Amino acid sequence: MTTAVSLRHHTTLQVGGEARQFVSAATCQQALHHAREARLQGLPLLVLGGGSNVLVCDAGFPGMVLRWQDRSLEILHQSSDGVHVKVGGGWVWDDWVAEAVKRDWTGLECLSGIPGQLGAAPIQNIGAYGQEVGQQIVACQVLEWESGVESRIAASECGFGYRDSRFKRDWKGRYLVTAVEFLLHPGQAPQLRYKELRQKMEGRPHTLQEVRATVLAIRRSKSMVWDPADPNHRSAGSFFVNPIVAADRAAQLAHDYPEMPKWPTADHNVKLSAAWLIEQAGFPKGWGQGPAGLSSNHVLALINRGNASAADLIDLAAEVRRGVHRRFAVTLQPEPEFIGFDRSVEELLA
Ligand SMILES: Cc1cc2nc3c(=O)[nH]c(=O)nc-3n(C[C@H](O)[C@H](O)[C@H](O)COP(=O)(O)OP(=O)(O)OC[C@H]3O[C@@H](n4cnc5c(N)ncnc54)[C@H](O)[C@@H]3O)c2cc1C
Structure with a gap:
């Protein structure tokens, strides 16, 4: 455990003061141990992934920050319908997209280049270039802080909407998303719903690798990938949602x-x-x-x-x-x- 860590170094906007404590956990047992510690000390608990969708106040966060580190990957079922896979919430989101693309599993390629951790993806139902992650999620595996119970919440219960889910609303602060189950489609042609992406893909083979490379190039041109060499890089992506x-x-x-x-x-x-x-x-x-x-x-x-x-x-x-x-x-x-x-x-x- 470390104490008084500056959150400026753990967020992409790179502002904000210190957290009282910063801990990490790779198992539910470890996470619950930290949560108990926080409770004993009277500290609020905050789960932080890549810090790419937060604005931390200059006075900091007067509590414990926990980062989830499970980077597991388990194929639950594979059939002609698709591959049903469970992936640890501690993956860097874009590493997971790269892995799915490498395995030729269709469904997430347009979400290439979004910063942050996989466990945060369902929180605001990340979306870009015509895809939303909720469309591919079967269920979220969660740990409920209050009861210490691990459970599985079907996607249909999560209330996914435009940059929205129940994790942001009535379930706020209630769960740690430990893993996410996806249904992806091996070998299927990618769907190019976004006009600019379709235009840029003209004349090129519609492979997942090409879609991913094109999405990354478009994002880079808009400073929408995390790149410390880009003078525009200290951001939280889009600051306002489309009204x-x-x-x-x-x-x-x-x-x-x-x-x-x-x-x-x-x-x-x-x-x-x-x-x-x-x-x-x-x-x-x-x-x-x-x-x-x-x-x-x-x-x-x-x-x-x-x-x-x-x-x-x-x-x-x-x-x-x-x-x-x-x-x-x-x-x-x-x-x-x-x-x-x-x-x-x-x-x-x-
Ligand atoms: C350059 C840039 C481009 C971006 N582009 C897009 C985009 O195209 N589309 C898009 O939708 N978003 C985009 N974003 C926003 C952001 O990357 C996503 O919302 C991402 O999912 C946040 O992940 P994170 O791990 O950084 O979450 P954090 O910022 O660390 O946390 C965000 C919220 O999720 C909660 N949380 C994090 N992990 C967990 C967990 N395991 N369990 C429970 N709660 C958790 C936190 O408590 C907090 O409430 C962009 C951001 C940047 C900086």
Whole structure:
């Protein structure tokens, strides 16, 4: 066990203060031991993966941070339907995608290059380039902190939606995701749902390796892979999720701004492009003079230019959010989880 570890070094935004303790566990027994210790000391417990979807406050997190390290892989069943595989939550997500692609198991290739750990993937149902991880998940293996019971939750119970699941809502803080079961499809042709990806793949063989290489190249051009050599790299990816508004509100906006991108959702609402709203509200790529600004490659990524504080990022996020609201009366919601703050997200970004 180490004490007082700076979370700046464990998050991709590279801001934030210290955690009181930082521990790791590779078995449920070890995880429960740490949880008991935390309880005895009266410390809150936080599971941290790659720290790529969190914004840690400058005062830090006054508790114990636990990192899960199970990197197992077990084939549960293989048939003409596909391969049913259970994978430890401690895998680096992109290592697992590379492994699936190497084995010619179709289903995750468009999710190449997303930072973080596998155990975090179901939390916000990671998605990119027309795929969402929830589509391939059969079940999540979990450890319930309170009872110490290990169980299996079917994907149909997880409430997967756009960047959403029950792990973010009513189950928040309740479980450690120890492993995830996937159903993948050996040898099946990849589905290219995303226009830019289809265009870039034209004339090239539609193998999983090619799709993965193309997705990585597109992501790299937008500073959306973790690369310390890229000046835009200190980010949490997209800082705001695409807002979903009622159909009549979308119709009003479309009347005023016919060129506005919009996509209908399954429940008859309309998803708007947060990136488009931000740019139209007067915040172009690279915007901001201070230590925090917008990525010069991707307007949705708020970046730490090197010596930003969490407070700088909050100020920037609040300014962008207010600007979008002023222009379009649409309220952007942040994607990363805010850790250690004593005020709500709404108060912080007001
Ligand atoms: C450059 C960049 C690009 C990105 N691109 C995308 C993208 O295309 N699509 C996308 O969806 N996201 C994207 N993200 C966001 C992020 O990578 C994902 O949300 C990722 O799944 C977070 O994983 P993590 O291990 O870093 O989680 P962390 O940031 O460490 O944690 C996020 C949340 O998950 C919880 N958590 C983590 N591990 C576990 C576990 N084992 N059990 C229970 N809870 C857990 C944490 O407590 C926290 O609440 C991007 C981020 C960056 C920096």
